[in-house]
Amino acid sequence: MKLKSILQALLIVGVVGGTAACSSMQSAEKAPQSQEATQQLVSLYEVRHEDGRLYYFDDYSAYQHFLEHDETPYTYKRIAAGAKGETLVFGLTSKDKKKTSGIASVDMIDGKLVPEMFYGELRHEGRIYVFNRIEDMNEVRATGEAALRFTDIGSGPKGETVVYVLNKHNKKKRPDALIAQFKGVNAIQ
Numbered sequence: 001m002k003l004k005s006i007l008q009a010l011l012i013v014g015v016v017g018g019t020a021a022c023s024s025m026q027s028a029e030k031a032p033q034s035q036e037a038t039q040q041l042v043s044l045y046e047v048r049h050e051d052g053r054l055y056y057f058d059d060y061s062a063y064q065h066f067l068e069h070d071e072t073p074y075t076y077k078r079i080a081a082g083a084k085g086e087t088l089v090f091g092l093t094s095k096d097k098k099k100t101s102g103i104a105s106v107d108m109i110d111g112k113l114v115p116e117m118f119y120g121e122l123r124h125e126g127r128i129y130v131f132n133r134i135e136d137m138n139e140v141r142a143t144g145e146a147a148l149r150f151t152d153i154g155s156g157p158k159g160e161t162v163v164y165v166l167n168k169h170n171k172k173k174r175p176d177a178l179i180a181q182f183k184g185v186n187a188i189q
Contacts (some may be wrong), residue, residue: 042115044108048124055093058104128156129163130182136165157186
């Protein structure tokens, strides 16, 4: 029952915006929270653009603005810093635009932040890759392929194929919690 409560809490956090702390949520039985439920969920959204740029967001609303308008008002750029010479563009919120450090998306890409509770999306060539571990996202970014996955053709918000990336720990189970989280974050019924 604790696992179910934790998964429900994760889904609620994802819907609210993906970065709220779970510590204020309690299970249906009012039982003490586990340490896992009090950790902060950290999100990373990546879009590989046809213009040779890689866009990163740690804020869902900035990510959605980019998906709708193909631009982001505040950015931090690293010219030719990608593995294949791509420009890395970090979409910033208005509160982060003057920061020089402590930006979650930058810290995750640099390996300085490895969140215990993670949600990630990578959009590339009409597919949306969905992750619940940053290590899996980093591996797909490095290899270009998800070795272990559950694919749901046409289930994305605009009919995209959604690839739920698995790992050796969860490869034998259908990723129902991750599917529910993706649908909650993207407001899919």
